[in-house]
Amino acid sequence: MDVLTLLGQMLNTTLVFSTALIFAALGGIFSERSGVVNIGLEGLMMFGAFAAAVGGYYAQDAGYAGMAPWIGVLCAMAVGVIGALIHAFASITFKADQTISGTVINFLAAGSTLYLVKLLFEGAGETPLIDGFYKYKVPVLSEIPVLGPGLFNSYPTTYLAIILVIVVYYLLFKTPFGLRLRAVGEHPSAADTLGVNVNRMRYIGVMLSGMLAGIGGATITLTTTGTFAHNTISGQGFIAIAAMIFGKWNPLGAFGAAVFFGFSQAIRNYVQQFGWSQDIPQEFIYMIPYVLTIIVLVSAVGRSSAPSALGQPYDPSKR
Amino acid sequence: MNKFKKIFATDSYIVPLVAILLGFLVGAIVMLIGGYDPIAAYGALFKRVFGSPYDFGEAIREMTPLMLTGLSVAFAFRSGLFNIGADGQVLIGMTAASLIGIKWAGLPLFLLVPLAVIGAGLCGGLWAGIAGYLKAKRGINEVITTIMLNWIALFLANYIVRNFLLIPGQNRSEDIPASISMTFLNSFFDNARLHWGTIIALAAAVFFYIYLWKTKQGFEMRAVGLNPHAAEYAGMNVGRNVMKSMFIAGVFAGLAGAGEVLGVFHYQAVFAGSPGYGFDGIAVALLGLTHPFGVILAAILYGMLTYGSAGMSFNADVPPELIRIVIGSIIFFIAAQGIVRWVLKPFYFKRKKEKVL
Numbered sequence: 001m002d003v004l005t006l007l008g009q010m011l012n013t014t015l016v017f018s019t020a021l022i023f024a025a026l027g028g029i030f031s032e033r034s035g036v037v038n039i040g041l042e043g044l045m046m047f048g049a050f051a052a053a054v055g056g057y058y059a060q061d062a063g064y065a066g067m068a069p070w071i072g073v074l075c076a077m078a079v080g081v082i083g084a085l086i087h088a089f090a091s092i093t094f095k096a097d098q099t100i101s102g103t104v105i106n107f108l109a110a111g112s113t114l115y116l117v118k119l120l121f122e123g124a125g126e127t128p129l130i131d132g133f134y135k136y137k138v139p140v141l142s143e144i145p146v147l148g149p150g151l152f153n154s155y156p157t158t159y160l161a162i163i164l165v166i167v168v169y170y171l172l173f174k175t176p177f178g179l180r181l182r183a184v185g186e187h188p189s190a191a192d193t194l195g196v197n198v199n200r201m202r203y204i205g206v207m208l209s210g211m212l213a214g215i216g217g218a219t220i221t222l223t224t225t226g227t228f229a230h231n232t233i234s235g236q237g238f239i240a241i242a243a244m245i246f247g248k249w250n251p252l253g254a255f256g257a258a259v260f261f262g263f264s265q266a267i268r269n270y271v272q273q274f275g276w277s278q279d280i281p282q283e284f285i286y287m288i289p290y291v292l293t294i295i296v297l298v299s300a301v302g303r304s305s306a307p308s309a310l311g312q313p314y315d316p317s318k319r
Numbered sequence: 320m321n322k323f324k325k326i327f328a329t330d331s332y333i334v335p336l337v338a339i340l341l342g343f344l345v346g347a348i349v350m351l352i353g354g355y356d357p358i359a360a361y362g363a364l365f366k367r368v369f370g371s372p373y374d375f376g377e378a379i380r381e382m383t384p385l386m387l388t389g390l391s392v393a394f395a396f397r398s399g400l401f402n403i404g405a406d407g408q409v410l411i412g413m414t415a416a417s418l419i420g421i422k423w424a425g426l427p428l429f430l431l432v433p434l435a436v437i438g439a440g441l442c443g444g445l446w447a448g449i450a451g452y453l454k455a456k457r458g459i460n461e462v463i464t465t466i467m468l469n470w471i472a473l474f475l476a477n478y479i480v481r482n483f484l485l486i487p488g489q490n491r492s493e494d495i496p497a498s499i500s501m502t503f504l505n506s507f508f509d510n511a512r513l514h515w516g517t518i519i520a521l522a523a524a525v526f527f528y529i530y531l532w533k534t535k536q537g538f539e540m541r542a543v544g545l546n547p548h549a550a551e552y553a554g555m556n557v558g559r560n561v562m563k564s565m566f567i568a569g570v571f572a573g574l575a576g577a578g579e580v581l582g583v584f585h586y587q588a589v590f591a592g593s594p595g596y597g598f599d600g601i602a603v604a605l606l607g608l609t610h611p612f613g614v615i616l617a618a619i620l621y622g623m624l625t626y627g628s629a630g631m632s633f634n635a636d637v638p639p640e641l642i643r644i645v646i647g648s649i650i651f652f653i654a655a656q657g658i659v660r661w662v663l664k665p666f667y668f669k670r671k672k673e674k675v676l
Contacts, residue, residue, distance in 0.1 A: 086651070089655075090651060090654055090655040091654075091655075093657075094654075094655035094656070094657035094658060095657065096651075096654035096655040096656070096657075097605075097654055099401060099605075100605045100650060100653075100654035101651065101654050101655065103601055103602060103605060103650065104647050104648075104650050104651040104654065105647075106598070106647075107602060107643050107644075107646055107647030107650065108643070108644060108647040108648070108651075110640070110643050111640045111641060111642070111643025111644035111645075111646075111647060112349075112640075112643075112644055114638065114640040115349070115353070115638045115640045115641050115644065118638040118640070119353050119638070123638075231592065234592055234593070235466075235470075235592075235593060238403070238466045239466070241462065241463070241466070242462075242463045242466050242467065245460050245462065245463045246463060281478055281481075281482065283474040283475070283477050283478035283481070284474070284478070286470075286474045287470070287471050287474045287475070289470075290467040290468075290470040290471045291467075291471060293463070293467050294453070294459075294464060294467050294468075297453070297457070297459045297463065297464070298453065298457055298459065306460075
């Protein structure tokens with residue numbers, strides 16, 4: 001296989017693996033920029049993956065085969081928001097410890113999704129296989145060498161994720177809404193003084209995170225597995241959290257980190273094709289992304305710059 | 320005695336109790352919606368745990384690693400650190416115990432067994448210490464490093480088992496001659512796999528309590544957890560406390576790993592994915608309000624529920640995943656104490672009126 005084809009293929013696989021992480025990490029940014037820790041991304045992705053599998057299945061069953069994946073994505077968004085509302089309700093309204101209520105989301109998601117799968121599909125351990133998305137070739141652009149087969153022959157969700165990175169960046173840093181969201185996460189009492197409704201902004205932030213993490217989970221069922229089972233989401237939510245921190249709570253940074261994690265997952269599939277890799281134990285190849293992350297953090301990034309009011313419930317009486 | 324009263328006088332125990340009841344209630348409602356019989360299901364759950372000496376012993380076996388991973392997460396929490404890495408620390412502890420137990424099998428057992436246990440604790444501690452070091456010296460968020468270290472530990476453990484300890488053709492290590500099983504209890508508990516790890520876990524909880532609340536070093540650690548800036552201003556070395564705290568947290572998790580391979584399985588498997596000890600540990604620590612004795616109680620509850628859930632699915636046909644909804648709800652109600660207080664409000668008012676009279 002010549003190098004250019006290989007590069008194109010690797011880029012393509014990288015993006016497939018990154019897509020879910022990009023969505024979830026962007027979601028995490030919305031929540032944490034508003035000052036609410038979201039350790040529940042894993043659970044929210046699970047909700048999304050489940051909803052997409054079930055919604056997609058019933059849509060397919062009802063004869064809307066072409067639309068089924070999109071209906072799945074819509075279901076995932078809705079269920080993700082509902083899951084996030086539990087987190088918001090506990091941590092914003094009732095001032096619960098945000099780490100704890102995020103953990104609750106992970107538990108409720110792991111329990112309720114599998115419970116429902118068994119309930120809906122007569123005790124089966126996973127949902128029936130559905131078709132999911134197909135790759136879409138962008139006319140003209142897909143003829144470009146490397147980039148063409150790599151980027152412009154991807155799943156629709158991948159395009160959506162990349163567009164969303166720019167949209168979220170614009171929203172956060174160039175609009176009044178973004179300014180308010182960030183203000184609420186940096187200095188809620190100052191924001192409150194200026195007339196920003198702190199709790200409402202935080203609710204919006206957390207709900208957006210549920211929506212995006214839900215889509216992230218949905219992309220895994222709709223582009224990779226085709227079903228939802230107990231191991232469909234296995235740690236991707238935590239990797240997304242790592243990508244968000246790695247990217248310093250910035251959409252562009254998180255995008256870069258997510259692609260990096262996606263690349264290192266993709267590289268596993270390719271490195272075995274080379275002769276020299278036979279001498280390296282496969283476990284060490286699997287370790288590469290995680291070791292590299294730590295090395296990069298140590299050498300380049302240094303102190304992470306979390307929003308300063310992250311983790312603190314807002315209490316106007318303590319202003 | 321006064322102190323004893325003080326512990327129980329506050330509502331510190333009422334809220335968790337009500338939260339547990341509410342959690343079971345949520346589980347019951349979910350079962351009713353799904354068309355199951357909650358009373359039969361909960362009955363089956365408790366019957367599974369208390370039904371036979373064997374099952375009771377196995378339930379204790381299930382609680383043991385939960386106690387230690389719970390203590391691990393809780394200890395780090397007390398000094399302001401979020402240890403998501405207990406999972407990896409357990410794996411490293413397991414691997415160290417297996418490695419020592421198999422490779423130094425020539426040693427007399429009275430030396431080999433303590434060596435394996437101590438080795439597991441030390442290696443778990445050092446593994447967590449990496450995250451502590453990076454946090455202290457480089458300011459790198461421990462959440463991200465412990466997540467990464469979990470994956471690295473998984474692959475490292477598998478590498479070591481596959482290359483140095485494997486029985487050819489199988490996906491597990493050789494049998495480990497070193498054992499911490501409490502075989503003298505076999506006749507009482509019908510050969511349930513009880514081991515000394517349980518005693519180690521209880522001792523760890525006592526150590527946790529004494530260290531944090533009765534020593535100067537523990538005071539510093541809690542100060543760092545409450546407000547690192549103030550602690551630094553008061554002349555405390557924040558970085559050193561961070562490293563020490565992660566190390567001790569890792570030791571607890573490493574000991575949990577030793578218990579699993581030396582006491583329960585007597586071999587180490589190649590893991591396809593994260594075994595999940597650490598994530599259970601987070602739940603247990605939160606359920607126990609990050610207090611050592613609370614963690615022990617929480618591990619008992621959590622262990623009972625997870626062990627009993629198998630009986631629930633076998634006898635009442637309820638998916639065992641339901642128990643995660645129950646546990647999640649309990650943690651939810653403990654975290655959002657406002658809801659519990661709201662439920663309790665009518666009772667509180669009554670009591671106050673009585674006092675006035």
